[in-house]
Amino acid sequence: MAKGQYLAEFELYVMSALARLGDEAYGMTVRREIETRSGRAVSIGAVYATLERLSLKGYVKFRVSDPTPVQGGRARKHVRLTPLGRRTLDEATDMLLRMLPDVTGPEGVR
Amino acid sequence: MTPPRLAAWLVRRLAGREQAPYVLSDLAEELDLVARARGRNAARRWYWRQAIFSAAPLLVTAPDRAQRLARLHMRDSLRFFVRAPLLSSMIVLTLALGIGANTAVFSVVDALLLRPLPYSDPDRLISLWEHRRDNSRLTVSPANLVDYAELDRTFMGLAGYTRTTQVLAGGLAPEEVPVDLVTWNLWSVLGVRPAIGRDFRREDAAPGAEPVAIVSDGFWRQRLGAPPAILGQTVVLDGSRRAVIGIMPAGFTPLSQYTTPTPAAVFVPTPEFSPATSRGDRTIRAVGKLQSGVTVASAQRELDQVTARLAKAFPETNRDVQVAIAPLADDVAPVVRTSLGVILGAVALVVLIACANVICFLCGPRGGSAMSRFVSRSGRHARTSFPSASCVVSCSALRAASPGLAAASGCAMCSSPWPRRASSRTWLRLA
Numbered sequence: 001m002a003k004g005q006y007l008a009e010f011e012l013y014v015m016s017a018l019a020r021l022g023d024e025a026y027g028m029t030v031r032r033e034i035e036t037r038s039g040r041a042v043s044i045g046a047v048y049a050t051l052e053r054l055s056l057k058g059y060v061k062f063r064v065s066d067p068t069p070v071q072g073g074r075a076r077k078h079v080r081l082t083p084l085g086r087r088t089l090d091e092a093t094d095m096l097l098r099m100l101p102d103v104t105g106p107e108g109v110r
Numbered sequence: 111m112t113p114p115r116l117a118a119w120l121v122r123r124l125a126g127r128e129q130a131p132y133v134l135s136d137l138a139e140e141l142d143l144v145a146r147a148r149g150r151n152a153a154r155r156w157y158w159r160q161a162i163f164s165a166a167p168l169l170v171t172a173p174d175r176a177q178r179l180a181r182l183h184m185r186d187s188l189r190f191f192v193r194a195p196l197l198s199s200m201i202v203l204t205l206a207l208g209i210g211a212n213t214a215v216f217s218v219v220d221a222l223l224l225r226p227l228p229y230s231d232p233d234r235l236i237s238l239w240e241h242r243r244d245n246s247r248l249t250v251s252p253a254n255l256v257d258y259a260e261l262d263r264t265f266m267g268l269a270g271y272t273r274t275t276q277v278l279a280g281g282l283a284p285e286e287v288p289v290d291l292v293t294w295n296l297w298s299v300l301g302v303r304p305a306i307g308r309d310f311r312r313e314d315a316a317p318g319a320e321p322v323a324i325v326s327d328g329f330w331r332q333r334l335g336a337p338p339a340i341l342g343q344t345v346v347l348d349g350s351r352r353a354v355i356g357i358m359p360a361g362f363t364p365l366s367q368y369t370t371p372t373p374a375a376v377f378v379p380t381p382e383f384s385p386a387t388s389r390g391d392r393t394i395r396a397v398g399k400l401q402s403g404v405t406v407a408s409a410q411r412e413l414d415q416v417t418a419r420l421a422k423a424f425p426e427t428n429r430d431v432q433v434a435i436a437p438l439a440d441d442v443a444p445v446v447r448t449s450l451g452v453i454l455g456a457v458a459l460v461v462l463i464a465c466a467n468v469i470c471f472l473c474g475p476r477g478g479s480a481m482s483r484f485v486s487r488s489g490r491h492a493r494t495s496f497p498s499a500s501c502v503v504s505c506s507a508l509r510a511a512s513p514g515l516a517a518a519s520g521c522a523m524c525s526s527p528w529p530r531r532a533s534s535r536t537w538l539r540l541a
Contacts, residue, residue, distance in 0.1 A: 028136035044140075045164020048125070048133055064132075074135035 007092045013038060014050045015089045018060065018081050026065075026076045027051070051079055059085030111145040113138055114154055117161035124168040133164070201468050208464030211457045219450050227439050228363050230301020231399065236406060237441035238268065238396040238413075242430050250396040251427070252383035257416055258396075258433065264412045266401050269296040270383075270394035273366045273374070278333075279346040287329070289347065290366050290374040291394075294382070299399050300365070307341050307356030314355075315382040322379065323352040327360040329375035347376065365397060368442040389420075389427040397438060410435055 007015065017033040018025045027047055035042045054060045065076045081089065113134070121137065122130045137160055145153035191198045226232045238258065240248045250270065259268040271292040278287045294310040303309055304324055314322050323345060330336055337343070344351040358364075364374045380394075400409055413433045420428045 026136065027132060028140045031136070032140070041159075041163070043163035043167065044133055044137055044160055045121075045124070045166070045168040048129055048164075049167035052129075074139065075131070076135065077132040 007088065010046065010050055011054060012089070012092055012096075014047060014054065015059065015081060015085060016093075018079060019086070019089060023078070023080070025080060026078045030079070054085065058082060059088055111141055111150060111153060113141055113157055114161075117158050120161045121164060121168070124165055126168075129168075133168075137161075197471055201471055204464045204467050204471075208457075208461040212461050215450070215454050215457045219454050222442075223447060223450060227442070228361070232439055233437070234266075234400045234402070235300070235438035236398050236400060236409065236435045237438045238398055238433060238435045240392060240431050240433050243432070248431070249392045250394050250433075251389045251392045252380075252394055253385050253387045253389045253391075254420060254428070254431075254433075255394065255396055256383050256385045257420060258398075258413060261409075261412050261416065264401060264404050264409045266399040267295050267299040268396060268398040269293045269299040270380070270396045271296055271365055272380075272394045273370050276347040276376070276378075277349075278376075279349070287333075287347075287375040288370070288372045289376045289378055290364055291380045292377050293394075294379045296365075296397070299397060301399075302359070302362060304356030305359040307354070309356065310377075310379045312382070314379045317381065321350050321352040322355045323347065324356040324358060324377040325354055326358050326364075326373065326375050326377075327362070328373065330357045333375065345376065347378070352376075352378065365395070365442070369395070389424050398435070406435060406437060 013034045014030060017030045017037075021029050021033055027044055030051075031042050031044050031047045034040075034047070051060060051062075055062065059082060060079050061082050063078045063080070065078055067075045118134060118137075121133055125133045137157060141153050141157050144156045148156075227235065229235060238250060238255075240250050240254065242248065249272070252270065255268055255270055259265065269292070271290050274289050274291060275286045276289045278285045292310070294312055294315040297303060297309050305327070307324070310322070310324065313319055325334070325340075325345070330340060334340060334345075340354050340357065342353055342355075344353050346352075358377070364377070367373050400406070413435065417428070417431065417433050421431065
């Protein structure tokens with residue numbers, strides 16, 4: 001991984017959430033996913049700010065959906081990982097696993 | 111459920127035009143879920159928390175607005191600087207002085223008064239001293255300290271230290287070095303340990319024991335040249351060879367440093383105190399650690415009983431002597447506490463005066479014309495809702511920020527970490 005491509009902790013959380021959620025990923029679901037899994041309080045502002053940063057790095061792409069088919073239905077800004085983002089996430093998680101104690105590499109995952 | 115209006119307005123303002131609809135939409139969708147699960151009031155509170163904790167990240171990363179404003183202010187600042195260089199320099203200098211002085215004094219206050227003492231369980235550490243009926247404060251008699259230390263249900267330990275200088279031989283020329291004479295248990299009372307080597311033991315203070323010393327990290331590096339195999343080597347102090355048994359950690363602040371100008375280079379164990387020695391020799395500063403759950407007041411009551419007993423047993427030396435204790439954190443800087451408070455207040459006033467001066471500069475003949483230009487420009491841009499704020503920011507704060515903060519950082523770097531690195535002469539001057 002080239003210098004400057006490392007992921008900050010929260011960026012890693014957000015990208016992992018995106019990988020899990022797939023097509024269902026947008027601000028609210030990402031926020032809930034991180035909050036539920038990590039147990040830490042997450043603000044929607046932090047999620048959007050991080051997504052914006054990841055978008056500038058080319059790791060995620062946005063897609064605005066049509067409004068939901070109910071009265072006053074809202075449009076959603078869906079987000080997905082780009083191939084570069086997917087690769088960066090894989091490398092970051094591999095690196096993290098190699099650093100964890102008692103784990104020698106991706107093959108040695110407990 | 112309808113989102114709280116004010117909170118929604120806050121999010122809309124912070125998120126910027128592009129992002130706001132989606133952020134608000136997501137929040138509204140989740141608000142309904144929270145309201146169904148936890149009730150309307152909880153949902154309202156949840157929404158407010160989201161709005162408040164979203165403020166900082168949204169504000170920082172709203173890219174269009176932040177960059178546009180930054181560019182605008184930077185351009186206006188440069189123009190102002192080119193048109194009125196003298197005025198700009200005066201503003202920069204004024205704010206730099208104000209910010210720098212404030213930062214320097216605050217770093218001292220922070221290190222001396224706000225941060226906890228750099229020892230283990232600082233809340234249980236107490237300072238102990240003797241005083242006469244006229245409240246004149248005395249250092250402690252070693253023999254009395256032995257009696258005080260017998261209150262082992264009150265004190266986990268009582269220790270003493272005193273500062274002296276000794277002549278170090280072995281270099282190009284003999285050199286006086288600051289030495290702390292410490293009781294063998296001082297480090298264990300403070301809850302610190304040498305980074306390399308071992309702590310003092312009771313045997314080191316016994317009569318006829320091999321002379322030993324622990325050196326400071328600074329002394330080891332600068333005076334001894336940081337030899338890796340220092341343990342067991344000897345230093346010659348006042349003609350006595352002492353084996354080095356340990357090196358204190360790099361950031362260690364000896365207690366003596368709170369009261370004396372220079373940091374101790376070497377620590378030497380005092381011979382173990384005996385109740386048989388003269389009680390009139392009051393030579394040491396004392397520090398102790400309370401047992402868990404013991405209060406300062408109850409410890410004081412116990413000590414009063416001991417002093418009453420000692421006054422009867424040794425009337426020549428102890429008749430008018432009382433003992434007092436106080437939390438160590440309150441006692442290490444009693445002299446500077448008031449002075450620092452006054453100085454901090456004074457430098458805060460200096461900043462206020464600096465700001466007033468800047469306003470005067472800006473409202474003066476040269477600054478006024480510049481102000482009017484900025485106000486009219488702000489009106490033309492019509493995006494800044496508070497033109498005078500924009501003007502003040504661009505005219506003063508933005509331009510002053512870099513050199514002002516640089517000066518402030520310089521002052522802060524000189525004075526922090528305090529008091530380890532700062533010159534204690536400065537400290538005494540402040541006092």
